[in-house]
Amino acid sequence: MNKLKILNDPIYGFITIPNSLIFDLIQHKYFQRLRRITQMGMSYLVYPGAHHTRFHHAIGCVYLMQKAVNVLRYKGVTISKEEEEALYIAILLHDIGHGPFSHAMEHSIVNGVSHEQISLLFMERLNKEFNGSLTLAISIFKGKYERSFMCQLISSQLDIDRADYLKRDSFYTGVAEGNVNSERLITMLNVVDDNLVVEEKGIYSVEKFIIARRFMYWQVYLHKTGLVAEQLLMRVLSRAKELTKKGVSLDASNALKYFLNNDISIENFTNTTLDIFYELDDYDIISAMKLWKNNNDFVLRNLCEMIINRELLKIKIKNKPVKTNNLEKHIDKLVSTHNISKAEAKYFVFSGDIYNQAYQTKKQNINILHKSGKIQDIVKATDHLNLKALSKPVTKYYICHPK
Numbered sequence: 001m002n003k004l005k006i007l008n009d010p011i012y013g014f015i016t017i018p019n020s021l022i023f024d025l026i027q028h029k030y031f032q033r034l035r036r037i038t039q040m041g042m043s044y045l046v047y048p049g050a051h052h053t054r055f056h057h058a059i060g061c062v063y064l065m066q067k068a069v070n071v072l073r074y075k076g077v078t079i080s081k082e083e084e085e086a087l088y089i090a091i092l093l094h095d096i097g098h099g100p101f102s103h104a105m106e107h108s109i110v111n112g113v114s115h116e117q118i119s120l121l122f123m124e125r126l127n128k129e130f131n132g133s134l135t136l137a138i139s140i141f142k143g144k145y146e147r148s149f150m151c152q153l154i155s156s157q158l159d160i161d162r163a164d165y166l167k168r169d170s171f172y173t174g175v176a177e178g179n180v181n182s183e184r185l186i187t188m189l190n191v192v193d194d195n196l197v198v199e200e201k202g203i204y205s206v207e208k209f210i211i212a213r214r215f216m217y218w219q220v221y222l223h224k225t226g227l228v229a230e231q232l233l234m235r236v237l238s239r240a241k242e243l244t245k246k247g248v249s250l251d252a253s254n255a256l257k258y259f260l261n262n263d264i265s266i267e268n269f270t271n272t273t274l275d276i277f278y279e280l281d282d283y284d285i286i287s288a289m290k291l292w293k294n295n296n297d298f299v300l301r302n303l304c305e306m307i308i309n310r311e312l313l314k315i316k317i318k319n320k321p322v323k324t325n326n327l328e329k330h331i332d333k334l335v336s337t338h339n340i341s342k343a344e345a346k347y348f349v350f351s352g353d354i355y356n357q358a359y360q361t362k363k364q365n366i367n368i369l370h371k372s373g374k375i376q377d378i379v380k381a382t383d384h385l386n387l388k389a390l391s392k393p394v395t396k397y398y399i400c401h402p403k
């Protein structure tokens, strides 16, 4: 069977699958599941085109990693065949642990287990099945491999992940401001003492990249309507769990029922849990909400209806934390109009905060290599007045309540 396939990607054009192991991993049912996990959670309720999946993103990342390997080798950096393959595997599988709706449900299906931890569990399982062929990829993914630049290509402030998702999310949402020139950024990469650097002539592309990511966070990923939808989605699951604990039987797929019935944290995330997690994707959640919107429970029924019919709560973004009496006012109103308890009303009246930092000065810095050989953090190397200011973390606050 010919395993050297070519995929057609709307962003980069034809993507060649580099070898038969990568092909077998793509064909594997664990990876195919990513076709059913949306990349941007509920953002498609705001940007109707944003229906792309983790599958698209992972394949795009492999393409960019191939570019990076070629560019670095051309510049004289040695990368062995084994290292090259490990880089492709690590980037292909870096998001394999994302659950339904990606970030939107990360903290509601399981307790305190990140998608990176679940990605690692899948990689370790696949490593057994593929007789140890993923060992080096796992070491790179964990950031343990001694050649740091390889770990930095997988996870840093200028990594292949970000280079793909900004461009891809910009394409599928139609938000032009996120359209970074990923291929030029990669062309500017180099390695000094096994650390990733960007050549001086790439400074303006790096500036654009940092600003584009900031724009995408505030304008797209944390868009207030997407935010309220994702908050409602989390509440659907916590209400469903609460009802299940009280003995109410809810219709759902077996996989979803398992996570409603069991509080899973990293300590009890067993091999069986992983098998069941593999069964779970966006479709389980959508199907359940379609059934639950007719449930007798006021809270569950209304939360599901709001998402399915896109009749969301009102949301206001503020620069200061929301005052308790502001929340109480809306809670009391809901209690009296619907004759429900305060605890039930709190499913529809809540506040929270959102946070973003365009560039972190203290970890996984983006380093610029000057022609003189000097290496400098981008914040110091640039004459862009705003870049230092953009290193400050920004927190905003929100309140949600019925219209």
Ligand SMILES: Nc1nc2c(ncn2[C@H]2C[C@H](O)[C@@H](COP(=O)(O)OP(=O)(O)OP(=O)(O)O)O2)c(=O)[nH]1
Residues within 6 Å of the ligand: 039, 040, 041, 042, 043, 095, 102, 103, 104, 161, 162, 165, 169, 221, 222, 226, 230
């Ligand atoms: N709708 C929505 N999408 C989000 C949110 N946070 C992140 N995303 C999307 C934007 C990107 O397509 C992708 C970025 O997250 P990943 O899990 O791929 O990477 P990671 O968390 O490492 O991102 P980072 O390196 O911190 O930028 O997820 C969110 O709160 N809501």
